[in-house]
Each structure stands twice: as structure tokens, then as C-alpha cells.
Amino acid sequence: MKIFSAEQLYEADKVTVEKQQITSEALMERAGIQIFNWLHQRLNGAPVPIRIFCGIGNNGGDGLVVGRMLIEHGYNVIVYVVNCSDKRSKNFLLNYDRIKNVTKKWPILMKGEDDFPEINAEDIIVDAIFGIGLNRCPGGWVKKLIQYLNESSAFKLAIDIPSGLYPNAPLEDTEAVLKANHTLTFQTPKLAFFLPETAPYASNFDAFEIGLDIEFLQTTEPLAQLIGKLEAQRFYRPREKFDHKGTYGHALIVAGSYGKIGAAVLSTTAAFRIGAGMVTAFVPKCGYSILQTTVPEAMVVTDSENDYLTQLSIEFEPSAMGIGMGIGKKEATVKALDGILKSKKDIPMVLDADALNILSEKKSMLKLLPKNTILTPHPGELKRLIGDWKNDYDKLEKTRQFSEKYEVIVIIKGAYTVTVYGEKLYINTTGNPGMGTAGSGDALCGVITGLLSQGYDPLLASVFGVYMHGRAGDIAAGQLGYEAVMTGDVIDNLSEAYLDLFARQEPSTTEPDEKK
Ligand SMILES: NC(=O)C1=CN([C@@H]2O[C@H](COP(=O)(O)OP(=O)(O)OC[C@H]3O[C@@H](n4cnc5c(N)ncnc54)[C@H](O)[C@@H]3O)[C@@H](O)[C@H]2O)[C@@H](O)CC1
Ligand SMILES: Nc1ncnc2c1ncn2[C@@H]1O[C@H](COP(=O)(O)OP(=O)(O)O)[C@@H](O)[C@H]1O
Numbered sequence: 001m002k003i004f005s006a007e008q009l010y011e012a013d014k015v016t017v018e019k020q021q022i023t024s025e026a027l028m029e030r031a032g033i034q035i036f037n038w039l040h041q042r043l044n045g046a047p048v049p050i051r052i053f054c055g056i057g058n059n060g061g062d063g064l065v066v067g068r069m070l071i072e073h074g075y076n077v078i079v080y081v082v083n084c085s086d087k088r089s090k091n092f093l094l095n096y097d098r099i100k101n102v103t104k105k106w107p108i109l110m111k112g113e114d115d116f117p118e119i120n121a122e123d124i125i126v127d128a129i130f131g132i133g134l135n136r137c138p139g140g141w142v143k144k145l146i147q148y149l150n151e152s153s154a155f156k157l158a159i160d161i162p163s164g165l166y167p168n169a170p171l172e173d174t175e176a177v178l179k180a181n182h183t184l185t186f187q188t189p190k191l192a193f194f195l196p197e198t199a200p201y202a203s204n205f206d207a208f209e210i211g212l213d214i215e216f217l218q219t220t221e222p223l224a225q226l227i228g229k230l231e232a233q234r235f236y237r238p239r240e241k242f243d244h245k246g247t248y249g250h251a252l253i254v255a256g257s258y259g260k261i262g263a264a265v266l267s268t269t270a271a272f273r274i275g276a277g278m279v280t281a282f283v284p285k286c287g288y289s290i291l292q293t294t295v296p297e298a299m300v301v302t303d304s305e306n307d308y309l310t311q312l313s314i315e316f317e318p319s320a321m322g323i324g325m326g327i328g329k330k331e332a333t334v335k336a337l338d339g340i341l342k343s344k345k346d347i348p349m350v351l352d353a354d355a356l357n358i359l360s361e362k363k364s365m366l367k368l369l370p371k372n373t374i375l376t377p378h379p380g381e382l383k384r385l386i387g388d389w390k391n392d393y394d395k396l397e398k399t400r401q402f403s404e405k406y407e408v409i410v411i412i413k414g415a416y417t418v419t420v421y422g423e424k425l426y427i428n429t430t431g432n433p434g435m436g437t438a439g440s441g442d443a444l445c446g447v448i449t450g451l452l453s454q455g456y457d458p459l460l461a462s463v464f465g466v467y468m469h470g471r472a473g474d475i476a477a478g479q480l481g482y483e484a485v486m487t488g489d490v491i492d493n494l495s496e497a498y499l500d501l502f503a504r505q506e507p508s509t510t511e512p513d514e515k516k
């Protein structure tokens with residue numbers, strides 16, 4: 001799914017109105033009915049007070065449409081106009097009249113703090129104060145209203161975007177944003193829903209198609225691509241009957257040091273589970289027996305040194321390499337990495353963990369990175385690589401510049417892992433807090449290396465690998481609960497993640513009556 005900027009959404013709106021020869025007010029009606037349906041399906045006529053706070057723009061207009069539809073269906077609705085300006089939009093005014101025609105009275109006009117209503121915990125708040133047209137940070141009594149609503153334990157449903165949040169620009173004041181329990185957003189989710197500083201305000205959301213012009217949506221380069229199951233299905237490369245282990249490549253994992261051989265075990269296993277034909281682990285001598293025992297499928301080549309890596313020496317040409325997990329930063333290991341980067345220029349590679357820390361300390365080595373090398377930093381490692389950032393957008397911009405300068409793919413790990421490839425951003429939707437466990441990143445590096453070895457191109461291997469790793473983690477968490485997930489469980493569930501890619505949803509066997 002594509003994520004568009006506010007500017008692109010306004011353009012889509014304009015193009016749609018022209019091409020479909022509909023009025024913008026009809027588009028608002030389309031949007032409103034979806035919100036109404038969502039509420040109506042859940043409330044089923046319940047008399048709970050629904051308090052709709054409408055701004056004076058089109059987001060407020062949406063609120064008025066929803067209010068009218070709810071009133072017409074007999075709901076207990078109280079509509080407020082947050083009268084922060086006289087510049088009411090055309091569609092706001094039109095729906096302002098329409099709701100009055102239904103109720104025979106005007107909505108309640110709010111002009112300041114004295115007008116704040118009492119709100120009970122069991123009420124429902126609908127936030128239609130500001131949408132994507134927010135052009136400055138909410139202040140004065142409107143900010144106080146947002147704070148007042150946030151203090152209430154009533155359920156808060158935001159229309160399009162929580163008021164006070166910019167769809168694709170940094171937050172200015174954390175106190176001036178509605179913290180929505182749920183957001184119903186139009187056409188596509190907004191970038192802010194996925195970035196660590198702003199996502200908590202829109203932690204649950206649904207996106208509703210409102211029939212914007214398909215050609216515009218398909219041909220417009222988005223701000224970012226959201227990667228879910230549909231996208232992952234398209235990335236998957238099916239196996240052919242006469243393929244053999246040679247077809248799936250020979251992956252090389254360069255990992256481990258004394259006390260951290262487990263990192264090599266995890267990456268090696270993950271590379272196998274994702275489908276590499278063969279995997280060789282290159283480890284310090286102390287890792288030999290451990291690997292041969294824990295992953296008998298793997299071949300093991302050891303360094304001349306017992307405790308850490310000093311120089312890669314192998315007698316085959318790997319099809320892909322994953323380097324860095326648990327290798328430490330000893331001077332000899334730095335030299336080993338330098339040697340690999342200089343001599344293996346045409347082999348696709350993933351660098352993780354200490355390999356990234358070494359690059360951060362020896363920035364001159366960055367220019368040795370072969371084109372399209374994949375770097376998989378978590379935010380701490382990223383900071384060491386690119387320097388600090390002011391906010392999430394600054395972080396993305398700096399990562400973009402870094403990606404362009406060194407012609408590399410950067411995977412910023414975390415909830416909603418973002419893969420950055422020059423101008424292109426891919427936001428992953430799988431994964432969960434259960435994956436905040438030791439070795440989880442080692443598994444990811446193994447997964448991506450295993451995909452590269454099977455011939456996936458580096459960008460696909462990155463985006464698909466991140467999806468599969470997260471999906472395996474989700475399946476593991478479904479079986480074990482977040483706390484109990486260990487990295488081995490994530491790796492074990494890569495098989496389920498593959499099966500799940502094309503699994504059909506079982507049709508429900510319960511009769512509609514039984515569901516009650
Ligand atoms: N495709 C689309 O773009 C569609 C948009 N729709 C709705 O329209 C919304 C956008 O509407 P608008 O462009 O009218 O924008 P908004 O309704 O978000 O609000 C803009 C109004 O609020 C004022 N304002 C902005 N920030 C303020 C602040 N901090 N303090 C006080 N006043 C402030 C602006 O000057 C303007 O008058 C969307 O979020 C969505 O809810 C839907 O009706 C359907 C289609
Ligand atoms: N809350 C979360 N939601 C989704 N994925 C997560 C979450 N926490 C961690 N992960 C994933 O787990 C992995 C952790 O990697 P990393 O921090 O390098 O771990 P380690 O250093 O222990 O190997 C990353 O792929 C990250 O995206």
C-alpha cells in the first residue's frame with residue numbers, strides 16, 4: 001500500500017472530483033458514510049452519548065456528516081463546533097446547514113474553556129477538529145481542549161488523523177495532539193502513524209478507500225510503501241521442480257567471538273530456514289564444535305585465532321555474505337573486515353552489529369562498501385553511523401542522504417522497520433515487542449543473507465526478509481506470548497511464515513446465529 005503526503009492527497013482529491021465529475025461534497029459524504037458504518041456496526045443502536053468535536057475545515061465537515069447520519073439512525077449524538085476561526089470551509093458550511101435541517105437546531109458552538117462539556121468515561125469522543133489541513137501547532141483554548149479530551153478516559157475515535165498531528169511533518173508540541181484510541185483514516189494511512197515519535201497517537205487505525213482516482217494513485221510516486229502480505233506475496237520467488245541446492249546458493253556467515261558464538265549459530269540457522277542451499281559459517285576456532293553440533297547442516301571454517309576473527313580465508317566463492325554478528329571490534333577483526341570489503345566487491349552482502357560499529361569508528365571504510373550492500377542498524381547503531389537527528393523526519397532524511405552517498409540499502413530496525421534505498425522508503429508491518437530479545441537482529445541478518453544467496457536482489461531481499469522475519473515473530477508470539485519469545489522461536493517459525501504467505505483464510509464454520 002502506498003503512503004501519500006498531505007499535498008498528494010489534496011491533489012488526488014482534486015483529480016478525483018474532476019475525473020469522476022462529482023462534487024467534493026459527495027466525496028465527503030463517501031468518507032462520512034464509512035465512518036458511520038464502522039460505528040454503527042459496533043454500537044448496534046446503543047444509546048451511549050457520542051460527542052463529536054468538529055473543527056471548521058473539511059475534517060469538521062466529516063464530523064458533521066457522521067453526526068447527521070448517526071442522528072438519523074437514532075443515536076444519542078452531541079455535536080460541538082470548535083470555533084477557532086471564522087474561515088469555515090465550503091463543505092463544512094454545507095454540512096452545518098444539513099445537520100441543522102435534521103435536528104432543527106445548530107450544533108453547540110465552543111468559543112473557549114468555559115464551553116468544555118462534562119465527559120463521562122463511557123461516552124464516545126469523535127475527534128474531527130483538525131485533519132491533514134493542520135497548518136500550525138494548536139494553541140490557546142484549542143490546545144487546552146485537546147488536553148482536556150486526552151485526560152478523559154472516554155474512547156477517542158479520530159477521523160482521518162488525530163488532531164494536532166501532521167501527516168508527514170514532525171511534532172511540535174506533544175501536549176497539543178489528541179491521543180486517539182482508534183483512527184479511521186481516508187484512502188491511505190499517514191506517514192506519522194509509523195514513526196516512533198508520532199505513532200503512539202494513532203496506535204490503532206483502519207484505512208478506508210474513498211474511491212480516489214485510481215490512475216492518480218497508481219502512477220504517483222508515494223512518500224513510502226507499506227509492506228504487508230499482499231506485497232510480500234509478490235516478492236516471493238517460487239521454486240522450480242528441477243532446482244537443486246546449487247540453485248539456492250552458498251551463503252557465508254562471518255560471525256562470532258569467544259562468548260558470542262551463539263550469534264553465528266542463530267544467523268546460520270536463519271539462513272537455512274529461509275532457504276539457502278548451503279551455508280558456511282566462518283568463526284574463530286572456539287566456535288567450531290559449537291556450530292558443528294548445533295547446526296550440523298552447516299559447513300564450518302575457522303579463523304587461525306581461537307577467540308576472535310583476524311582474516312577471512314575460504315576456498316569457495318559465496319553467493320552472499322552476512323557479516324558482523326558478535327565479532328567484536330578488536331584491531332585484527334577491523335583488519336579482517338577491511339580485507340573482506342576490499343576483496344569481495346562483487347558478492348552481495350549484509351553488514352550487521354559489530355561490522356556497523358566498526359564502520360562507525362572507521363568512516364573511511366564506508367567508501368569500500370560494494371554498491372547495494374545492505375546495512376541493518378538498530379537506532380543506536382544508526383546514530384553512530386549517521387550522527388544524531390532532531391526528529392524522525394530528520395532521521396529519515398539523513399539516512400536517505402547516507403544511502404545515496406554510499407549507494408547502500410539501510411534497514412532501520414524497530415517497530416515498523418524502515419528500509420531506505422535512496423529516495424525510496426519501505427515500511428514493514430510485521431513484528432512485535434516479543435522480538436525485542438537477544439539475537440533477533442542476528443536472525444534477520446541470516447534471513448536476508450539466505451535470500452540474497454537464493455538470488456533475490458538486494459532490495460527485495462531486504463524488504464521481503466524484514467517482512468518474513470517479523471511475520472515469523474508474530475506467529476511465535478501468537479504461540480508463546482510476547483515475553484516468552486526467544487530468537488530460536490522466531491527462526492523456527494520462518495517455515496510457518498512461508499506457509500502463511502499463501503494460506504487461505506478458513507471460512508467460518510459457525511452459523512451467523514451461533515456467533516452471538
Ligand atoms: N481526499 C481528501 O483529501 C479528503 C479529505 N477529507 C477531509 O478533509 C480534511 C482536510 O480538510 P481541510 O483541508 O479543510 O483541513 P482541516 O479540516 O484539517 O483544517 C483546516 C482548517 O483549520 C485551520 N487550522 C489549521 N491548523 C490550525 C491550528 N493549529 N489552529 C487553528 N486553526 C487551524 C486551517 O486554517 C483551516 O481553516 C481531511 O483530513 C479529511 O478529514 C474528506 O472529507 C474526504 C476527502
Ligand atoms: N517492538 C518491536 N516491534 C517489531 N519488531 C521489533 C520490535 N522490537 C524489536 N524488533 C525487531 O527485532 C530485531 C532486533 O534486532 P537487534 O536490535 O539488532 O537485536 P540483537 O542485537 O539482539 O540481535 C529487529 O529486526 C527489530 O525490528
Ligand SMILES: [K+]
Binds near residue numbers: 059130158159162
Ligand atoms: K481529526
